[in-house]
Amino acid sequence: MSNGLSYLALGDSYTIGESVTEDQRWPVQLTKSLTSNGIAVSQPQIIAKTGWTTDELKAKIVSENITKKYDLVSLLIGVNNQYRGRSVEEFRKEYIDLLETAIQFSGNQPQHVFVVSIPDWGVTPFGINSPKKSISEQIDLFNAIKKEETEKRGILFIDITPISRQALNDPSLIAEDGLHPSGKMYQLWTEKIVPELLKKLKP
Numbered sequence: 001m002s003n004g005l006s007y008l009a010l011g012d013s014y015t016i017g018e019s020v021t022e023d024q025r026w027p028v029q030l031t032k033s034l035t036s037n038g039i040a041v042s043q044p045q046i047i048a049k050t051g052w053t054t055d056e057l058k059a060k061i062v063s064e065n066i067t068k069k070y071d072l073v074s075l076l077i078g079v080n081n082q083y084r085g086r087s088v089e090e091f092r093k094e095y096i097d098l099l100e101t102a103i104q105f106s107g108n109q110p111q112h113v114f115v116v117s118i119p120d121w122g123v124t125p126f127g128i129n130s131p132k133k134s135i136s137e138q139i140d141l142f143n144a145i146k147k148e149e150t151e152k153r154g155i156l157f158i159d160i161t162p163i164s165r166q167a168l169n170d171p172s173l174i175a176e177d178g179l180h181p182s183g184k185m186y187q188l189w190t191e192k193i194v195p196e197l198l199k200k201l202k203p
Contacts (some may be wrong), residue, residue, distance in 0.1 A: 004040030005201075007031060010057060010098070013050035015076050016121060019175035024183030027191040030197075037194065039201050043073065044124065048200055053080045054094035058179065061101060067135065069107040072201075075099065076116040082135075084119075092145050099153060110150035111200055114156040116193070117143045119164030125171075126179035136165075151171045158196055160189045 009015050009027040017025030027044040034041045039049045047060055054077055075098060100117070106112040121127045122135030144160060150157040163185065167173040173185040182188075 003030075004035065006068070007041050007072040007074075008066075009046045009074045009076075010061070010102060011046075011048040011049070011074070011116075012052040012057070012080055013180055014116075015048035015074075015147065016046060016050060016080070018050045018180045019177040019188065020058050020180070020183045024186055026186035026189045026193075029044040029183075029186055030193060033194045034197060034201070035103040037198055039198065042182050045070075050055070051080055052077070052112050053084065053086065054091060056097055058078075058094065058098060058101070061098075064103065068105075070105050071112060072197075073106045073113045074116060075113070078118045078146060078198045079139075079194065080119065082142050085131070088141055088145060091142060092149065095146060096149055099149060101153065103153065103155075110154045111150060111156075114158060114193070114197065114200075115146060115150045116189070117146060117159045117161045120161055121164075123165050123168040124174050126177075131148050142200070146183040153163045156196060156200060158193050160192055163188050163192060165191040 015027060022028060026047060031041040031044055047064065055075055076100060078091060092153050102113045119138050120136050120139045122130060127135055139161065147157045167185065175182045175183055
């Protein structure tokens with residue numbers, strides 16, 4: 001499908017859909033859902049890679065030298081900054097830079113940009129042996145910075161973190177690698193994101 005709104009998805013493993021099939025990635029599920037709700041969206045262009053931090057995503061964006069403008073831009077980044085023990089001050093600075101970049105990609109239309117919160121990997125089988133409380137607290141801290149800086153710029157912030165924490169009691173929400181979300185969890189994210197976007201995109 002080539003007709004419809006153009007969509008750029010920026011992020012890390014959660015955006016590229018590590019350990020799930022391409023059709024289960026949430027940006028792909030999102031385009032299908034929006035299209036079925038009367039807002040035609042073409043297949044997303046995804047710039048994302050497992051393990052990327054804010055600065056690594058930025059470096060890739062710069063090297064891609066994108067001049068195109070997009071009707072819709074999403075940003076989901078930050079988990080690897082937390083995982084690697086990077087400072088929240090550094091994160092804030094680099095995250096703001098990425099937000100401004102996302103706005104530029106939208107043709108300076110902040111209402112066409114949306115941010116997805118960082119899921120809590122502390123509840124996964126991979127994370128369960130780590131001190132879960134401290135992971136969750138750190139994720140909340142990074143998300144608080146994201147929310148503050150996102151909403152300050154009039155950009156939609158969508159909090160999927162509570163959905164991610166349901167995995168503590170529902171193993172089907174985690175992929176076979178024991179760390180990343182399953183297609184089923186991404187579907188729940190999509191169901192949360194779509195109504196918010198429809199309010200923005202419906203004429």
